[in-house]
Amino acid sequence: MxxxxxxxxxxxxxxxxxxxxxxxxxxxxxxxxxxxxxxxxxxxxxxxxxxxxxxxxxxxxxxxxxxxxxxxxxxxxxxxxxxxxxxxxxxxxxxxxxxxxxxxxxxxxxxxxxxxxxxxxxxxxxxxxxxxxxxxxxxxxxxxxxxxxxxxxxxxxxxxxxxxxxxxxxxxxxxxxxxxxxxxxxxxxxxxxxxxxxxxxxxxxxxxxxxxxxxxxxxxxxxxxxxxxxxxxxxxxxxxxxxxxxxxxxxxxxxxxxxxxxxxxxxxxxxxxxxxxxxxxxxxxxxxxxxxxxxxxxxxxxxxxxxxxxxxxxxxxxxxxxxxxxxxxxxxxxxxxxxxxTAGAKKLEYERNLVVGNPIQNVLSWKLDNGVAESLEIRNIQGKLIYSSVNQYIQGWNEIDASNWLPGTYVFNISLSDETIVRKKVVKL
Missing domain, CATH: 3.60.10.10 (Endonuclease/exonuclease/phosphatase)
Structure with a gap:
């Protein structure tokens, strides 16, 4: 890991x-x-x-x-x-x-x-x-x-x-x-x-x-x-x-x-x-x-x-x-x-270019420096869908309101245009 x-x-x-x-x-x-x-x-x-x-x-x-x-x-x-x-x-x-x-x-x-x-x-x-x-x-x-x-x-x-x-x-x-x-x-x-x-x-x-x-x-x-x-x-x-x-x-x-x-x-x-x-x-x-x-x-x-x-x-x-x-x-x-x-270089590139603020309090901030994000979903550790969106992202920093989320661990899933799926864990304090 x-x-x-x-x-x-x-x-x-x-x-x-x-x-x-x-x-x-x-x-x-x-x-x-x-x-x-x-x-x-x-x-x-x-x-x-x-x-x-x-x-x-x-x-x-x-x-x-x-x-x-x-x-x-x-x-x-x-x-x-x-x-x-x-x-x-x-x-x-x-x-x-x-x-x-x-x-x-x-x-x-x-x-x-x-x-x-x-x-x-x-x-x-x-x-x-x-x-x-x-x-x-x-x-x-x-x-x-x-x-x-x-x-x-x-x-x-x-x-x-x-x-x-x-x-x-x-x-x-x-x-x-x-x-x-x-x-x-x-x-x-x-x-x-x-x-x-x-x-x-x-x-x-x-x-x-x-x-x-x-x-x-x-x-x-x-x-x-x-x-x-x-x-x-x-x-x-x-x-x-x-x-x-x-x-x-x-x-x-x-x-x-x-x-x-x-x-x-x-x-x-x-x-x-x-x-x-x-x-x-x-x-x-x-x-x-x-x-x-x-x-x-x-x-x-x-x-x-x-x-x-x-x-x-x-x-x-x-x-x-x-x-x-x-x-x-x-x-x-x-x-x-x-x-x-088989796309080792691209894999490393995506890992380095996707940045998620972590841990978070009331706002989850993320950005993708390279690649095109198509959809995003966030689930709690029990698997319940907390947030989802499609094609609503800007270059640079994006913000998601997390003020109503309970403290705990969440899974951030982003799907890119080339069918890559990247996941990150996010902890809300």
Missing amino acids: KKWGVLFLLVSQFAFGQTAVDTVTFMQYNLLNYRNSTSYCTNSNNNATSKDGYMNTIVGYVLPDIIACNEIAGDGGTAANRLLTNALNKDGRSYYKQCTYSANSNLCNMLYYNKNKFSLANQDKIRKAANNTTLVRQIDVYTLYYNYDSDLVNGDTTFLVVYVTHLKAGSTSADKVERAEMTEAVMSYHANNYEDVNYIIAGDFNIQTSSEACYQNLIANSNSYIQFYDPKNKAASWNNNSLYSDLHTQSTRTSSSGGCFSTGGMDDRFDFVLCGKEILDNTRGMEYIDGSYKAVGNDALHFNKSLISPANTSVPANVLSALYNMSDHLPVELKLGITKS
């Missing part, structure tokens, strides 16, 4: 001249009590050393650049580090790095990333619901940036914020309330910390239908400006519904293996990767690759059946065996194109 002193807090992407410079793979995976012993998941039926081998095989096949994980033992970070050492950085791979351990329960989330492509800019956690009660599980927030060599020198790159969550399991009314509290907390945090970057929320949602409140909080939020989208665009009742067999991620088994693995065969869509609109529209240097979203190992032919019977040839035999033995969930994979403007 570029920060041009007090007057320039700029986060911008341009909608013209985009070209893909890399494709990265994102994977979400519930690891089923990885190195976490319970009365029903033990070293006999969920052996940690064996799971390292299975995960190594799966990662070697998918080769994800970002891995969001649920259900790693909350043991101070030992288990998360062992997964990195014993499964990810194996067989010639040495480029995976993990984020900082910060769990507050017996199971935790973790994000791993390819350090040759990404770096960690920041991480945070969400622990409290809107009513200030403690959430049943912590939600982790990770901010990565792509390692453009040239753009990093200039202080600019593509950012990705990943929310990793494991929503409350169960089908009771109380369970649904707790899930809704968790996603409500995510969206509250999202609104208060929203920036002009890319967003993903990934995890085991433990839901059976898109109509559940926790899911609606994410995909039909009252603030449409910041809501998430399903790349598959399949809102439905997924549970035990053969029409959506290609989306099901649980269970890989019909027998429980001593009570550790869930049963019932492939009939639930529990695991998700949802994207912000900016990724689907490719407005901030990252785009979803159409058709790349899938549950690894799901051939859509095993509805209510075990993953391995009858024969499943969607992945190599050793990968299929690893998926079956690793977890009762399947990993979800999607691919993202990293894009950048």
Whole structure:
């Protein structure tokens, strides 16, 4: 991100001249009590050393650049580090790095990333619901940036914020309330910390239908400006519904293996990767690759059946065996194109020539020293349109009355005649 002193807090992407410079793979995976012993998941039926081998095989096949994980033992970070050492950085791979351990329960989330492509800019956690009660599980927030060599020198790159969550399991009314509290907390945090970057929320949602409140909080939020989208665009009742067999991620088994693995065969869509609109529209240097979203190992032919019977040839035999033995969930994979403007000189020129007074009090002043402004809109951080105008600009300084605006953060969007879109954050005191 570029920060041009007090007057320039700029986060911008341009909608013209985009070209893909890399494709990265994102994977979400519930690891089923990885190195976490319970009365029903033990070293006999969920052996940690064996799971390292299975995960190594799966990662070697998918080769994800970002891995969001649920259900790693909350043991101070030992288990998360062992997964990195014993499964990810194996067989010639040495480029995976993990984020900082910060769990507050017996199971935790973790994000791993390819350090040759990404770096960690920041991480945070969400622990409290809107009513200030403690959430049943912590939600982790990770901010990565792509390692453009040239753009990093200039202080600019593509950012990705990943929310990793494991929503409350169960089908009771109380369970649904707790899930809704968790996603409500995510969206509250999202609104208060929203920036002009890319967003993903990934995890085991433990839901059976898109109509559940926790899911609606994410995909039909009252603030449409910041809501998430399903790349598959399949809102439905997924549970035990053969029409959506290609989306099901649980269970890989019909027998429980001593009570550790869930049963019932492939009939639930529990695991998700949802994207912000900016990724689907490719407005901030990252785009979803159409058709790349899938549950690894799901051939859509095993509805209510075990993953391995009858024969499943969607992945190599050793990968299929690893998926079956690793977890009762399947990993979800999607691919993202990293894009950048081919008009680098023009991009820098616009960034330098658009000046917005910041912070403001009763008047917002702005000017564009080069280029033709066609339309302007200003929204508050909740996405509500505060001001808009078309073709009403002069060369030099323009002023907008902000005396009735509430104190807070606003997003200034200007569209130029060559289809460039520039955004700035403005703070009213």
